[in-house]
Amino acid sequence: MHALLILDMQVGLFHGPEKPWAGEALLNTLNGLLIKARKAGAPIFLARHVGPPGSPIEPGSPLTQLVPELLLEGAEVIFEKSRPNAFTMTDLANRLKACGAEGVVITGMKTQYCVDSTCRAARDLGFDAVLIADGHTCADTSDLKADLIVAHHNTTLAGPFCRVVYAQEWYF
Template identity: 55%
Template sequence: MTLPALPRRALLVIDMQQGLFNGARRPYRGDEVLANINALIARAHAAGVPVFAARHVGPAGSPLARDSPLSQLLPELAVDPARDTVFEKTRPSCFFGTGLAERLAGAGIEELVIVGMKTDYCLDTTCRAARDLGFPAVLVADAHTTTDSPVLAANTIIEHHNSTLGGAFVTLVGSADCTFVTA
C-alpha cells in the first residue's frame, strides 16, 4: 500500500522582532518558543523547504519604522536572509499587500506552517486568512507566543487561540511532530 504524498509545505515565521520580543513586557515562554522556531527553521532548511519571515513595520518615525532597531528580526533567529524570504507587512495579515499568496502559489506550496508572534494579533489573523486564500495552515502550538494583555494572561491567550483556531482554521501540531518533506 502506498501512502499519500504529504503536501508541499513552507514555513512562515511571523514578527519575531526586537521590539516585540524584547519589549517592556516579555513574551510568554519566549526563549522556549524561539528555540522551537529555530529547530523548525533548521528542519525546513535541511529539507530544502522555503522559509518566509515577516517583519511588521510602521510609518516613518514610529517605534516600528522600517529602519528602527525595534523592527529588525531577532539576531538569535535562525532565518538566513541570503536563503530565506524576509518581507515587510503593515497590517496584521501576512497576506495583505505583501504578495505572499502569489509567492506561495508560484512555489507550488500546498500547506503553510505558521509560527511566531503575537498570537492574538498577527498570528491569529494570518491563520484565518491563509484558509480563506486556499492555503491550509498548520499552527505549531508550542512555537507561537504573546504577552499578557490588560485582561488575560499570555498563557490563557495562547491556549484559547490553539483551541479556537485548531480544527476550524488550522491543523494544530507540536514542534516535535512538525515535519518537512525534502523538496
C-alpha cells in the first residue's frame, strides 16, 4: 500500500507574492488524488513547513495554514516540519510504517526544495517513492521558469530516486 503525501500546500506559499506555476491545475490534481486515496483506504499525510518563533512562518502563523481549496475531510494526518526533507526531525517514517505503507506518493510544493529532498529521502529510507509528475510545482526563479524546474526534476528524479507517474495513471 502507498500513502499520499502532500507537501507545503499552505497559504503563505500558494497564495503568496510568488505565484506557483499552474496552481489551479495542481489543486485539481491534488483533490483528485485525495479522492482516489480515500476510495482505496490509503493513508493521507499533509506537511506544513514552519519556521522559528518570530519568523513569518512561525508555528500557528496564518501563512502556514493549509490552503482551503484542498478537499480535506478531517481524517488526514497533518504534521509540521522545519526542514525541506519531510522525514527529517519528524515521525513521518514511523507513521508510514505504523499504517502499513510500503510506499509514499509525493506531491505539493516546492519542486526544487521539499519535493526533491523528500523523494530522495523516501527511497533511502526503504519506501517505494512515487513522484506525481503533474502533482508538484514551484514559482519562477531568476534563473529558470517554473515549468522547466518541474520538467527537470521529473527527469532527474525518475529512476534512481523514485518512480514518476502522472496522476491519471496512478491508482492507490
